[in-house]
Every structure is written in structure tokens, then in C-alpha cells.
Amino acid sequence: xxxxxxxxxxxxxxxxSGGSSGKVRAPVSSSGDGGSFTAHPDQVLENVIENVLVxxxxxxxxxxxxxVCKSWYRAEAYTRSDLFIGNCYAIAPNRVTxxxxxxxxxxxxxxxRFADFSLLPAxxxxxxxxxxxxxxxxxxxxxxxxxxxxxxxxxxxxVIARSFPCFKELVLVCCEGFGTSGLAVVVSECRNxxxxxxxxxxxxxxxxxxxxxxxxxxTNLESLCFDCVEAEVNFDALEKLVARSPMLKKLxxxxxxxxxxxxxxxxxxxxxxxxxxxxxxPLVEIGQQQGDNQELDYTSLFAACKSIVCxxxxxxxxxxxxxxxxxxxxxxxxxxxxYANVNAEQFKPVIRHCHKLQVFWAxxxxxxxxxxxxxxxxxxxxxxxVFPVDPHEYDEGPVSEVGLLAISLGCRxxxxxxxxxxxxxxxxxxxxxxxCPDLVVFRLCIIGRYRPDRVTGxxxxxxxxxxVKNCKKLTRLAVSGLLTDKxxxxxxxxxxxxxxxxxxxxxxxDAGLKSVLEGxxxxxxLEIRDSPFGDSGLQPGLHQFYNMRFVWMSSCRVTRxxxxxxxxxxxxxxxxxFSRDEEEGERGDFVETLYMYRSLDGPRPDAPQFVEIL
Amino acid sequence: xxxxxxxxxxxxxxxxxxxxxxxxPGSNDQPEIxxxxxxxxxxxxxxxxxxxxxxxxxxxxxxxxxxxxxGWPPVRSYRKNILQVKKTDSDTGSGMYVKVSMDxxxxxxxxxxxxxxxxxxxxxxxxxxxxxxxxxxxxxxGYNGSxxxxxxxxxxxxxxxxxxxxxxxxxxxCKRLRIMKSCEARGLGDCV
Numbered sequence: 169x170x171x172x173x174x175x176x177x178x179x180x181x182x183x184x185s186g187g188s189s190g191k192v193r194a195p196v197s198s199s200g201d202g203g204s205f206t207a208h209p210d211q212v213l214e215n216v217i218e219n220v221l222v223x224x225x226x227x228x229x230x231x232x233x234x235x236v237c238k239s240w241y242r243a244e245a246y247t248r249s250d251l252f253i254g255n256c257y258a259i260a261p262n263r264v265t266x267x268x269x270x271x272x273x274x275x276x277x278x279x280x281r282f283a284d285f286s287l288l289p290a291x292x293x294x295x296x297x298x299x300x301x302x303x304x305x306x307x308x309x310x311x312x313x314x315x316x317x318x319x320x321x322x323x324x325x326x327v328i329a330r331s332f333p334c335f336k337e338l339v340l341v342c343c344e345g346f347g348t349s350g351l352a353v354v355v356s357e358c359r360n361x362x363x364x365x366x367x368x369x370x371x372x373x374x375x376x377x378x379x380x381x382x383x384x385x386x387t388n389l390e391s392l393c394f395d396c397v398e399a400e401v402n403f404d405a406l407e408k409l410v411a412r413s414p415m416l417k418k419l420x421x422x423x424x425x426x427x428x429x430x431x432x433x434x435x436x437x438x439x440x441x442x443x444x445x446x447x448x449x450p451l452v453e454i455g456q457q458q459g460d461n462q463e464l465d466y467t468s469l470f471a472a473c474k475s476i477v478c479x480x481x482x483x484x485x486x487x488x489x490x491x492x493x494x495x496x497x498x499x500x501x502x503x504x505x506x507y508a509n510v511n512a513e514q515f516k517p518v519i520r521h522c523h524k525l526q527v528f529w530a531x532x533x534x535x536x537x538x539x540x541x542x543x544x545x546x547x548x549x550x551x552x553x554v555f556p557v558d559p560h561e562y563d564e565g566p567v568s569e570v571g572l573l574a575i576s577l578g579c580r581x582x583x584x585x586x587x588x589x590x591x592x593x594x595x596x597x598x599x600x601x602x603x604c605p606d607l608v609v610f611r612l613c614i615i616g617r618y619r620p621d622r623v624t625g626x627x628x629x630x631x632x633x634x635x636v637k638n639c640k641k642l643t644r645l646a647v648s649g650l651l652t653d654k655x656x657x658x659x660x661x662x663x664x665x666x667x668x669x670x671x672x673x674x675x676x677x678d679a680g681l682k683s684v685l686e687g688x689x690x691x692x693x694l695e696i697r698d699s700p701f702g703d704s705g706l707q708p709g710l711h712q713f714y715n716m717r718f719v720w721m722s723s724c725r726v727t728r729x730x731x732x733x734x735x736x737x738x739x740x741x742x743x744x745x746f747s748r749d750e751e752e753g754e755r756g757d758f759v760e761t762l763y764m765y766r767s768l769d770g771p772r773p774d775a776p777q778f779v780e781i782l
Numbered sequence: 783x784x785x786x787x788x789x790x791x792x793x794x795x796x797x798x799x800x801x802x803x804x805x806x807p808g809s810n811d812q813p814e815i816x817x818x819x820x821x822x823x824x825x826x827x828x829x830x831x832x833x834x835x836x837x838x839x840x841x842x843x844x845x846x847x848x849x850x851x852x853g854w855p856p857v858r859s860y861r862k863n864i865l866q867v868k869k870t871d872s873d874t875g876s877g878m879y880v881k882v883s884m885d886x887x888x889x890x891x892x893x894x895x896x897x898x899x900x901x902x903x904x905x906x907x908x909x910x911x912x913x914x915x916x917x918x919x920x921x922x923x924g925y926n927g928s929x930x931x932x933x934x935x936x937x938x939x940x941x942x943x944x945x946x947x948x949x950x951x952x953x954x955x956c957k958r959l960r961i962m963k964s965c966e967a968r969g970l971g972d973c974v
Contacts, residue, residue, distance in 0.1 A: 285853030286913060368860055398892055559857050588855060615855045
């Protein structure tokens with residue numbers, strides 16, 4: 169009853185179609201007035217269900233469907249083509265490949281998010297290898313792989329290249345373990361490759377000229393993003409590649425591509441919609457002539473790019489070139505300046521043209537003044553991220569409550585915000601909670617730990633309380649500043665839709681954590697560091713841990729005894745306990761890091777020595 | 783166990799000017815990488831403390847302005863490295879990129895030497911990039927006492943200890959950098 173495994177890449181719809189599945193079915197015939205069916209009625213029903221389920225794409229709906237009865241379970245398993253696994257250790261690969269036979273696309277997530285901040289020791293895990301091997305046998309028709317925070321080796325990339333003749337899309341986000349030689353294998357052997365997106369990965373420079381490894385002739389490339397690859401690319405090869413990729417819509421260059429080279433590429437690809445501009449700097453070598461580059465008219469170049477809606481890059485920006493993007497601004501819906509150290513004076517003349525902007529990422533070098541300019545112009549803004557140029561604790565920073573307030577007044581449709589600052593006030597946060605009722609994601613990072621309201625000296629409880637109370641759609645929250653248990657009681661009381669909560673250096677006692685675990689009934693991901701929460705705070709969560717993706721607690725006050733106890737009482741919970749590499753100090757009874765998650769297949773076989781699974 | 787003080791009182795009690803830090807006298811802005819978090823408001827330091835802090839040494843509540851806590855603020859290390867390198871105002875001049883490897887680390891990185899004005903700044907940058915502690919160089923003892931020793935390959939292909947020659951001479955002759963384990967670097971220190 170399984171799909172045929174011929175390597176021909178039939179262009180069936182991504183969701184799979186029940187009709188052309190190639191399954192063997194008992195023929196159905198009927199005469200007009202209730203004559204006999206030759207098919208078993210259950211089989212008919214299953215056919216019908218399958219034909220309906222083909223249209224069902226939501227994961228949650230599919231999960232619900234599969235619980236109705238065995239027949240529906242089977243039908244759903246046949247028709248599921250997109251696999252999403254939020255924690256690669258929650259289930260073993262062979263259990264997945266046994267249940268789902270016709271997968272075309274796989275999404276896998278590995279390490280917990282705090283790994284991004286060096287809180288997870290190297291070699292912790294999240295290896296893609298056992299997954300890729302299982303899939304290479306079971307899913308010959310696989311077309312797409314999306315990985316986030318996984319450890320991927322060059323060998324794994326080779327397996328992908330060899331095993332999936334129809335392979336079309338590879339997206340790696342925050343991954344590590346591979347290099348340019350692995351990329352070379354993928355691009356040379358995946359002849360149908362349409363999408364190769366490397367986003368914030370650590371890619372080692374094996375000095376392989378992977379860009380030259382794309383096959384000759386016209387390619388199917390639609391998206392090529394390598395802005396995170398810290399290795400020089402062969403520009404001639406890149407130019408030729410772009411010239412023979414007529415379907416290329418997204419191109420994101422790395423910091424080794426100069427503005428002059430950018431010019432040459434854009435000229436060849438006027439159909440681009442998403443552009444990552446590379447260095448945005450002449451990058452002239454010492455002694456080389458500057459003359460050539462200065463003759464190019466960048467302003468008219470960008471004026472000709474009618475289709476660009478998303479602009480990023482600016483990795484080494486030479487600010488005098490910044491105004492050349494102005495002709496593009498009127499069409500932009502997304503602008504990422506988060507690597508561009510531009511000040512308010514340089515920034516304002518450009519942003520005032522960006523009326524359609526919906527997504528904006530920036531460095532705080534644009535200051536409160538720059539944020540005011542955003543608020544004045546970008547009335548459609550949905551997502552804002554402001555990153556710190558200097559990630560240290562200071563008394564005053566370039567952005568503050570002033571900028572936050574301005575944004576809240578000007579950008580009423582805001583849905584998602586990530587804001588780094590040194591100082592904040594409750595008033596500004598309360599204002600945002602009232603002015604931006606559509607907020608779904610609110611992440612405020614006051615870099616100065618334990619900082620109270622700058623004006624009143626009060627804790628930041630009321631501000632965050634207002635956010636959970638007034639923003640009725642809020643699902644993701646990150647808190648900071650001086651916070652007492654009161655803040656957490658607000659979160660527990662009002663944060664009924666909150667699925668992800670991040671806490672650092674906050675709270676007074678276990679009462680805080682208790683409020684959260686008792687109140688936030690939809691909590692999925694809880695990550696806490698350096699807060700005075702311990703065993704009795706976690707206790708109320710016992711009824712909830714099976715419903716959650718994970719719980720992370722580091723440098724808190726959780727005892728080993730409690731961890732042992734919970735591991736005993738909840739056998740389907742994997743309870744990992746470990747320290748960071750550099751951690752030498754004794755913490756007595758307290759564990760340094762607790763990371764626990766549900767799993768259908770018990771403790772993982774690949775845990776390193778320093779991880780203890782209780 | 784914990785004193786019943788309101789968190790506000792603790793904050794006002796703090797005298798930032800007298801915060802204690804580890805570092806050589808006269809060295810103001812060496813960022814120290816503290817191994818664990820500092821004590822919070824109401825907890826006795828022994829429960830939250832790290833191996834590098836003792837009860838006597840720590841103030842009850844100290845938001846240090848210059849010290850670095852691991853993983854804070856929560857900016858991705860990739861982004862932090864780039865920011866670190868670009869701390870100075872970017873001019874339109876060229877970069878002077880050299881490859882940097884560290885024994886035991888799986889990845890090569892690239893560093894723009896022009897972003898640094900002194901060995902001290904370079905060490906800072908390397909420490910952040912590789913999350914290691916390199917320590918200070920002294921003519922007599924080299925990098926005695928630290929686990930990692932920075933070396934570089936010069937124009938002639940020889941491997942030298944970083945710090946031997948004046949800074950300007952160094953950046954004009956350095957081709958690539960390698961952070962070795964100190965046990966392997968012993969030979970280098972001897973032949974000057």
C-alpha cells in the first residue's frame with residue numbers, strides 16, 4: 169500500500185493526491201438503484217477520508233484527525249506529506265518512518281534556544297546523522313529539509329545529495345558542524361535544487377569553491393542565501409551562476425561581496441524580490457584603485473529594481489552609499505539593518521520613504537531618534553527588532569523608553585517586538601500594551617540586570633503585567649529588569665495563551681514560578697536562567713510537563729533529588745542534568761542545568777558523558 | 783537564610799564605585815568572563831556562587847558594568863562576534879582579514895586585524911570569539927599560566943608567539959593566527 173519508489177520526479181502536489189497514489193484499491197461499482205458495492209464499505213470510507221485529508225495542512229488538525237479512530241489514523245498517516253518535529257529527541261527516527269510513508273518535507277528542531285547564548289556545552293547533541301540515514305531509506309521522494317539548531321556534518325550533506333533524487337529545498341538555520349565542502353557536494357549533486365538557504369549557521373571554511381560546483385546550464389534556483397558563510401566566494405562563478413538562474417528570486421550575499429560586485433549581480437537579476445546586499449562597501453584592497461567603483465551609479469541601479477521587497481545585508485556598510493537604496497524604499501516590506509552601524513542622521517533620510525515597511529530589524533545605533541522616524545513613517549509595521557551595538561551593561565544606552573513609546577504611538581499594528589535597551593520605564597511598557605493590542609510576541613531585554621523603572625525606581629512588574637493583561641493575543645513573552653513574584657503572578661493570571669516564556673535574573677521565590685505553572689495553561693516552552701526558583705516552584709508543573717515541549721532551568725535552585733523524583737514519577741519525561749564545560753564550582757545539591765522534555769522513545773542513545781539522564 | 787530586605791533597598795544600598803572586580807591594577811577595561819551568575823537579591827551567595835567568587839568578596843547585589851556574564855545579554859554569539867569586530871566606526875578602507883584557528887575548536891574564523899589598535903584589544907577580541915582565556919603576555923614568562931597561547935604565521939612562514947614584536951610590525955607581517963594549547967607552544971617561547 170505504499171507509494172511507488174521510482175526515482176522519477178513526478179510533479180504531484182506537495183500534499184499528495186489520493187487519486188494518483190498508485191495504491192491498489194478494490195474497484196468500486198454501483199448501479200443506479202442501490203446495487204451491490206464490490207468494495208468493502210470501510211475501504212470506501214477510507215478512500216473518502218484520504219481524499220479529504222489531502223487538503224488538510226495544519227499540524228494540529230492532522231493530529232486531532234489521527235486520534236478519531238484507527239481508520240482515520242491510517243488515512244492521516246498515508247496523506248501526511250509534511251513532517252514537523254519540534255524536538256528531535258522526542259521521538260526516534262524509525263518510529264516516524266514506520267508511521268508515515270509518504271513524506272515530502274521534513275522540519276526538525278534540535279538544541280534548546282539557550283544554546284545560542286553559550287549556555288549549552290559543545291557536543292551536547294542534536295545530531296542529524298541518524299535522521300538522515302533513516303530518511304534515506306524510507307523517504308526516497310523527499311524534496312525539502314528544514315533544520316534548526318541541529319548538528320549537521322559534511323557526511324550528512326553527502327547523504328542528502330545521494331539519497332533524494334527529487335531533492336529541491338535545503339534550509340539550515342542556526343546549525344553547525346559542516347563546511348563549504350559539504351555545500352559543494354549538495355550543489356553539485358542535487359540537480360533539482362531550487363532553494364539553498366543558510367541562515368545564521370556556523371559554516372567552516374574548508375577553502376572549497378562550492379559556488380563553482382553548481383552544474384552547468386540553466387539552473388532551477390529560486391533562492392540562494394549564504395550571508396552567514398564566512399568564506400570568500402569565487403565571484404566570477406557566482407556571476408555566471410546568477411546569469412544562468414532565470415528563476416532566482418532570493419539572493420543573499422555574504423560579507424565578502426563588495427558593493428561593486430553586488431552591482432554586477434543585480435544587473436543580471438532584475439527579477440529579484442529578496443536581496444541580501446553583502447558588505448555594501450567597496451572593500452578595496454590597499455593600493456588598489458578606487459576609481460572603477462566610484463563610476464558606478466548605484467542609485468539608478470536600485471531604481472531599476474522594481475521587484476525588490478525585502479532588503480538585508482549591509483554587513484560592512486560604508487554609510488555614504490546608504491542613500492542609494494532610497495529608490496527601493498517605497499516598495500520595501502522588509503528591511504534588515506541589524507548588521508549596519510548607521511546613526512540617526514544617516515538613517516532618517518532613508519527610512520522616511522519606507523511607507524510599506526512591515527518588518528524592520530536594526531541596531532540601536534539609530535537611537536531613539538531613529539525609532540521616532542520609524543514611528544512617523546512605518547504605519548504598517550508588524551515586526552520590530554532592535555539589537556545592541558555594544559552588548560555590555562551601561563547606565564545609558566542609545567535607545568530607551570523614549571523609543572519604545574514612540575513606536576507604540578506610531579505603529580499601532582505591531583505584532584512582534586524584540587527590544588534591547590539599558591533602561592526602561594513601566595509607563596512606556598504600559599503604553600505599548602494599550603496602543604498595540606495586536607501584540608503576539610513581546611520580548612524586552614533590559615541589558616542591565618535587575619534594573620528597576622528608571623523614573624520611579626519601582627520594579628518592572630506593572631509594565632509586564634499590563635502586557636499580559638491587555639495584549640489578549642500574546643503567545644510569546646520574554647521578561648527582564650527588576651521583577652518580583654508579583655510580575656509572575658500577573659503572568660499566571662492573565663497569560664492564558666502564552667506558549668513560550670523566557671526568564672532571566674528575575675523573581676523572588678518559588679511563588680513566582682508556581683504562579684506561572686499553575687496559571688499558564690498553554691505553556692509549551694519554559695526557559696529560565698539565574699532566578700531563585702527551585703523544587704517547590706516546579707512542583708505544580710507535574711501535571712503539565714507532558715504537554716510541554718521542554719523546560720530549561722539553569723543556575724536556579726533545583727535540587728538533584730527533585731530531578732530524580734520527577735524522572736521517576738514521569739517516565740515519559742527525559743530529565744537531563746548537566747553543567748557547562750567551564751563550570752567547576754560546587755553547587756551543592758543544586759543542579760547547574762536542568763533540561764527536560766517529553767519523549768516517546770526514552771533517553772537518547774547519543775548523550776555525551778557530561779550529560780546525566782536521570 | 784535570606785535577609786528580609788526589599789529588593790529596592792538592596793538596589794539603593796549598592797555603591798557601584800566600589801564594586802570588586804578581578805584584574806590587574808591599572809587595567810580598567812579587561813572584561814572578565816565570570817563562570818556562573820552572580821548572586822541575586824536575596825540569596826546567600828554560597829548557593830548561587832561560582833568557583834571564582836567567595837562570600838567575602840561578593841557584594842550582596844552587584845550589577846557590574848564591565849564584567850561579562852556568560853550568555854548575557856541574550857544576543858546570538860554569531861551576532862556578538864560581528865559586533866565585537868565592528869566596534870570602531872567603519873571606514874571605507876580595506877579590511878585585513880586573517881584566518882584564526884584554535885586547537886580543539888572545529889571552525890576557522892576570520893578576523894580583521896585593522897579593527898584592533900593594540901595587542902590588548904586583539905586578545906579581548908580573540909577571547910570573546912573563542913570563549914577562552916588567554917591571559918597576559920610578559921617578556922619573561924610568555925603566556926605562563928594560561929591554557930591557550932596565541933601564535934601567528936609571519937611572512938616567512940615561521941610560527942611566532944603573538945606579542946614578541948611591536949604592534950605595527952605584527953599586523954604587517956601576520957598571515958594567520960592560531961591559538962595553541964600551551965603544552966604545545968612551549969617550544970615557541972624558547973626560540974625568540
